[in-house]
Amino acid sequence: MSMLEAFEILIVEDNPLDLEMTLRGLRKANIANRIEVARDGAEALEILFCEGAHAGRRIEDAPRLVLLDLKLPKVDGLEVLARLKADPRTRAIPVVMLTSSKEQRDLVESYQLGVNSYIVKPVDFENFVAAARELGTYWLLLNQTPGA
Amino acid sequence: MTQQPPPGATRQAEGAELLSLLERADRHVLWVMKLDPVERVDYVSPAVERVWGRPPEAFLADPHLWVASIHPDDQAQVAAAYGHWLEDPANRRYDVEFRVVRPDGSVRWVHDSGTAVLDGQGRPVRLSGIAEDITERRLGLAALQDESDRLGAIVATAPTVVHSFHIGADGRMWFELGAARVAALFGVAEAEVRRDAADMFTRRVMPIDHDRTRDLAMASGRDLTPWRAEYRIRHPTRGTVWIEGHSMPTRCPDGSTVWYGALTDITERKQTEQALRDSQARLAAVFDHMTEGLVVCTPDGVLADWNPTALRLHGFETQAQARIHLREAAKIFEIHTLDGEKVPTHGWPLSRTLAGESLHQHEVRVRRIDQGWERVFSYSTSRIPGDDGAARLIVIQVSDVTARRAAEDEVARLNAELEERVAERTAELQVAVRELEAFSYSVSHDLRAPLRALDGFSQALIEDHGKALPEDGRRYLGIIRETAQKMGRLIDDLLDFARLGRQPLTRRPVDHDKLVRHVWDSLAAQREGRAITFCVGTLPPSEGDPALLRQVWINLLANAVKYSRRCEQAVVEVGSVVGDDGRIEYFVRDNGAGFDMRYAHKLFGVFERLHRAEEFEGTGVGLAIVQRIVTRHGGSVRAEGEPGRGATFRFTLG
Numbered sequence: 009m010s011m012l013e014a015f016e017i018l019i020v021e022d023n024p025l026d027l028e029m030t031l032r033g034l035r036k037a038n039i040a041n042r043i044e045v046a047r048d049g050a051e052a053l054e055i056l057f058c059e060g061a062h063a064g065r066r067i068e069d070a071p072r073l074v075l076l077d078l079k080l081p082k083v084d085g086l087e088v089l090a091r092l093k094a095d096p097r098t099r100a101i102p103v104v105m106l107t108s109s110k111e112q113r114d115l116v117e118s119y120q121l122g123v124n125s126y127i128v129k130p131v132d133f134e135n136f137v138a139a140a141r142e143l144g145t146y147w148l149l150l151n152q153t154p155g156a
Numbered sequence: 157m158t159q160q161p162p163p164g165a166t167r168q169a170e171g172a173e174l175l176s177l178l179e180r181a182d183r184h185v186l187w188v189m190k191l192d193p194v195e196r197v198d199y200v201s202p203a204v205e206r207v208w209g210r211p212p213e214a215f216l217a218d219p220h221l222w223v224a225s226i227h228p229d230d231q232a233q234v235a236a237a238y239g240h241w242l243e244d245p246a247n248r249r250y251d252v253e254f255r256v257v258r259p260d261g262s263v264r265w266v267h268d269s270g271t272a273v274l275d276g277q278g279r280p281v282r283l284s285g286i287a288e289d290i291t292e293r294r295l296g297l298a299a300l301q302d303e304s305d306r307l308g309a310i311v312a313t314a315p316t317v318v319h320s321f322h323i324g325a326d327g328r329m330w331f332e333l334g335a336a337r338v339a340a341l342f343g344v345a346e347a348e349v350r351r352d353a354a355d356m357f358t359r360r361v362m363p364i365d366h367d368r369t370r371d372l373a374m375a376s377g378r379d380l381t382p383w384r385a386e387y388r389i390r391h392p393t394r395g396t397v398w399i400e401g402h403s404m405p406t407r408c409p410d411g412s413t414v415w416y417g418a419l420t421d422i423t424e425r426k427q428t429e430q431a432l433r434d435s436q437a438r439l440a441a442v443f444d445h446m447t448e449g450l451v452v453c454t455p456d457g458v459l460a461d462w463n464p465t466a467l468r469l470h471g472f473e474t475q476a477q478a479r480i481h482l483r484e485a486a487k488i489f490e491i492h493t494l495d496g497e498k499v500p501t502h503g504w505p506l507s508r509t510l511a512g513e514s515l516h517q518h519e520v521r522v523r524r525i526d527q528g529w530e531r532v533f534s535y536s537t538s539r540i541p542g543d544d545g546a547a548r549l550i551v552i553q554v555s556d557v558t559a560r561r562a563a564e565d566e567v568a569r570l571n572a573e574l575e576e577r578v579a580e581r582t583a584e585l586q587v588a589v590r591e592l593e594a595f596s597y598s599v600s601h602d603l604r605a606p607l608r609a610l611d612g613f614s615q616a617l618i619e620d621h622g623k624a625l626p627e628d629g630r631r632y633l634g635i636i637r638e639t640a641q642k643m644g645r646l647i648d649d650l651l652d653f654a655r656l657g658r659q660p661l662t663r664r665p666v667d668h669d670k671l672v673r674h675v676w677d678s679l680a681a682q683r684e685g686r687a688i689t690f691c692v693g694t695l696p697p698s699e700g701d702p703a704l705l706r707q708v709w710i711n712l713l714a715n716a717v718k719y720s721r722r723c724e725q726a727v728v729e730v731g732s733v734v735g736d737d738g739r740i741e742y743f744v745r746d747n748g749a750g751f752d753m754r755y756a757h758k759l760f761g762v763f764e765r766l767h768r769a770e771e772f773e774g775t776g777v778g779l780a781i782v783q784r785i786v787t788r789h790g791g792s793v794r795a796e797g798e799p800g801r802g803a804t805f806r807f808t809l810g
Contacts, residue, residue, distance in 0.1 A: 025609040032616060079601050108604045112655070129608060134615065 016041035018071040020052040020088065021106070022080050026129065030075065030106070044071065049083025052076070053091060056098055070101050078107035078114055086117055093122040182206050183289040187270075190282055197222060198282070207266065207289045209258030227255035227263060234268075245272035245280045253290065265294040316418035317341050321353070321403060323377055325411035329353040333416070341399065341419060343392045360389040362396075377413045380405050386422065398426040449554035453506060455547045457482040469533065469556055471524045482506055492521040494532070494561070509537040509550050519557060532561040589658070600651050607647075610640040649777035653762060656784050661701050668695040668709075668742065671702070672730050675709040682717050686726065693731025696740055698809050704785045705809075711778040712744040712805050718772055719803065720748030739808045747802040751795075759795050782807070 017034075021027040027045065034043070046052035054060040056074075058067045074092070078085040085105065092098045105118050105126040118126055178186045178201050185208075186201040196219045200212040208215075208225055215221050226234055234254045241250040250270040255263050270285025311318045311334045319334030331338045331349045339346040342360045349356060361369060365387035376383035383403050391397045403417020443450060449466030453459050462470075462478045470489075472478040482501065491499040501507060505515050515537045523530040534557045542548030614633045622630060672692060713728065720726035729745040751759070751766045758764040760783040765776040779795075782805075786793045790810025797803030 023605055025612070026605060029608070029612040029616075108601050108608070129604070 016072045017043045017075065018046060018052065018055060018073070019043060019075045020046045020049065020080065020085065021075070021077045022047055023077070026077070041072070047081075049080040049085065049088045052080075052088050053083060056088075056092060056101075057095070067097055070098060072102070074101055074103045075106045076103055078105060078118075086114075086121060089118065089121045089123055178203075178286075185287040185289075186284070187287060188282060188284045191280055195219070204287075207264055207287065208256055209260060209262070225256050225258075227257050230254035241270075242272075242280060246274060246278055250283075250285065253294075263291075264289055265291040312337070314418075316420040318418050319403075319416075321415040321417070323413045329357075338419065341397075341421060342389060343394070360391070362388040362390060364388070373415075376403075376415070377405050380407065380413075383415060383417070394423075396423070397421060398423045447555075449552075451552040451554065453510075453550040453552065455510065455550065457506065457510060459485060459506070466552075466554055469531070469554060470522075471527045471529070488524060488526050490523040490525055492523065494519055494521065496521070505535040505537050506550065506552060509539060509552070510547070512539070514538050519561065531556055532558045592654075593658075596651055596654050599647060603647055604644060607640045607644050611637050611644075614640070646775050646777075649775045649781075650762075653777050653781055653784065656704070656781060656788070659704075661704070661788055663699045664702055665697055666700045666702050666705050667697050668705075668732075669697075671706055672709055672713070675706060675713055678710070679714055679717055682714060686717075686721070688717065688720065688726040688728055691727065691729040691731075693729070695730065695732055695742065698740060700789050700809050701785075704788070708782050708785050708807070709744075711782050715778060715805075716744055716746035716748065716803075718748075718774070719750075719767075720746045721772075723748055735808070741806050741808050743804055743806040745802065745804040750797040750799050750802045752799050753797065756795055756797075760793065779805075 017039075019027065019030060021030060031043065044055060046055055052074075055062045055065070056067075056070075058065040076085050076088060080088070085107070089103055089105070092101060092103060099122075102124040103122075105114075105123050106129060107114065107126075108129045115126060175186075178184060181201070181203050183203065183206070184201075185204045186199070187197065187204075188199040190196055190198045197215045200215050202212060204215065205211050210221070210225070223231065223235075231254075234252055237250060237252040241248045250268070252269075253265065253267050256266055257263055266287045267290045268285060268287040270283050272280040273282040273284070275281045307318075317334050317337045319338050320332045321329070322332060323329050330351060330353050335349045336346050339349040342349070342356055344356050344360070357366065357370065369385045369387040372385050373383055375381070383401065383405065386398065386400045389397050389399060398421070400420045400422045401417060403415035405413050405415045407413055443463045446463060447465060449469045450463040451459055451466045452461040458479065458481050460479060462472065462475055467473070467475070467478055470478065482504070486501045486504075491504055493499060499520065502511075505518055505520070508515060515535055517534045517536055519532060519534045521530055522533045534555050536553040538551050539547040540549040540551060614637045617625075618630060618633050625633070669692065672695060676690060713730075716728045717726075720728065725747075727745075727747045730743070731745075732740050732742045735741050749767065749772070755766050758766065760779045762777055762780040764780075765774060767774075783793050786807045786809065791808040793805065793807040795803060795805045
């Protein structure tokens with residue numbers, strides 16, 4: 009299993025500062041799982057559905073968790089979520105929406121599309137790290153997906 | 157048959173002649189009776205057969221026949237007269253009328269009178285007399301009597317007062333026939349009517365009619381022409397009475413004039429006529445002065461009667477101009493529907509009504525071709541049936557609704573324009589709202605990201621290189637983090653506030669007592685380490701949006717907790733009062749920092765703060781949110797306070 013194929017967490021995030029903080033937070037929470045990063049929605053879909061540059065990957069090697077930003081270039085987070093949940097091969101992958109939005113409509117739409125969890129990125133970084141850690145621990149350690 | 161010897165030859169000759177006359181007479185019966193030695197008929201002239209229906213010999217043969225042939229009803233009377241006469245024949249006369257019954261049963265009236273021949277001692281020796289057949293005269297009298305009786309009955313009972321009125325040669329006036337009823341009619345004594353009617357006329361006949369009526373009577377008497385007059389009298393009990401008189405004068409030989417005629421009480425008729433005239437006058441006044449036009453048409457289509465309004469509306473100056481047939485009207489008028497479609501003559505209001513319809517406020521455009529104007533008229537028509545059910549009259553009401561129609565058109569146009577403008581403005585607002593939403597959305601996402609980085613990397617710097625930094629450096633980083641976090645809260649509060657305006661309001665029953673206690677519990681973190689006396693009074697339930705009202709209680713109670721922080725013995729009190737208008741006013745009171753009433757108007761503005769941040773932290777949005785929620789519920793909020801003595805916030809919910 010190459011590094012390219014074997015990752016456990018996919019982070020979809022376009023903001024490099026947020027990305028760096030998220031990675032730092034996970035690292036500090038001692039979540040040492042292999043992490044793949046997509047910088048926009050289109051790339052995320054290629055990775056998840058093994059298309060384009062990621063055509064060599066096997067779809068069965070699904071990540072155990074997707075941290076998905078809502079606002080993304082090209083294809084936005086809600087669409088990525090919709091595609092993921094619409095396909096039986098990827099439907100079981102836990103997706104946590106990670107967003108700065110507190111907008112009600114985003115939240116409602118996310119849950120309608122089948123998101124597993126939703127957290128608002130707080131300005132207070134300590135809280136954010138705590139939230140990310142709890143989420144990561146829960147979804148990676150406690151919640152066993154059918155395919156895992 | 158023996159004869160009394162005449163006193164002389166001449167007398168004898170005269171007697172013979174007289175006798176011969178009596179012998180030939182047919183209605184006068186001469187009779188002679190002897191009393192001595194027995195009472196018997198001695199002679200009876202031949203005329204007796206014509207009157208009694210029996211020959212003279214029958215009486216000579218039967219001494220009782222004379223009495224027996226008298227009508228049984230009259231026998232007693234004749235016997236009495238006869239007996240009375242013979243008691244003193246020298247001084248009494250026999251004179252009686254009675255009926256005789258003939259053998260065939262028929263009855264004749266007889267006037268019988270006689271004289272007695274007396275002897276030396278004054279005793280009657282012989283009686284003689286003449287019986288005259290007066291049947292014809294008696295019957296004539298009876299007929300006359302009957303006629304008179306009938307006339308009397310008529311005079312007494314006829315609805316009109318039949319009377320005779322007399323003016324003597326000396327000028328005296330009086331009534332004879334019907335005097336009693338004339339007196340009753342005038343309300344005076346009968347004696348006065350019979351004695352001096354002129355005075356009665358003066359007193360009773362109304363001055364307005366007196367002279368005219370009198371002059372007519374005088375002229376009638378002078379020319380012997382019929383008199384006819386209507387005049388009013390003032391009756392003592394009935395008030396004004398109208399009398400109609402008709403009579404015919406005749407001149408009498410003594411120079412007086414007598415009118416036979418009738419007086420009739422026509423008061424009721426006059427009153428009815430007057431009522432009718434009054435009614436007609438009122439109707440005419442209405443017809444003439446009503447602001448609605450009225451045209452009365454005959455069933456054959458003639459526009460017969462127009463009131464002034466109808467004339468004016470249709471451009472006519474006189475009734476004569478307007479009294480035309482529908483065919484003629486069609487030459488000077490055109491009718492169009494409101495939509496401008498021409499209406500053929502058979503579709504005109506009158507034509508349709510003649511055909512059996514009744515129209516109600518039927519609006520059409522009427523154009524007078526020869527005068528060149530067009531107006532919008534509203535026609536209502538009705539058919540007035542005669543006794544046979546067919547239309548006797550058609551009544552058309554018309555009013556000019558041009559101005560109203562124009563106003564309605566204008567209103568419709570303005571409405572359409574307004575709707576268009578509303579639609580435009582709504583579209584504009586929708587665009588603005590969408591822009592605002594996009595703006596909020598963008599703010600909530602994009603404005604917070606840099607703050608997160610500021611906070612996050614400051615934190616990373618402290619964590620990773622904190623030891624390398626001097627004390628001041630670490631403090632500065634702390635300030636950066638605090639400031640970034642504060643800005644984050646400001647953004648959140650602002651977005652919350654903006655969201656309140658668009659969120660739909662749900663209305664459900666809200667248990668404020670329960671809600672307040674939950675909220676108080678949820679504020680445990682803020683209350684940590686403090687002993688606050690919390691009093692909850694009566695909190696009646698109300699209708700409202702539970703989530704939003706919860707926010708109201710949170711903000712007010714959090715404020716109370718926050719601003720009473722410096723009190724040694726903090727008291728927070730919640731309750732309600734019922735206002736004069738029956739509305740429930742809820743309140744939250746604390747004994748904390750309070751505020752200066754001079755700045756009360758600033759309390760509920762967004763980002764308005766009455767305390768410095770180092771005294772009491774906060775973004776200045778909480779009370780603005782309270783006000784917005786309360787206002788959206790149709791209520792109002794107010795506050796009262798005093799620096800250092802606490803504040804009370806009161807609100808109603810619609």
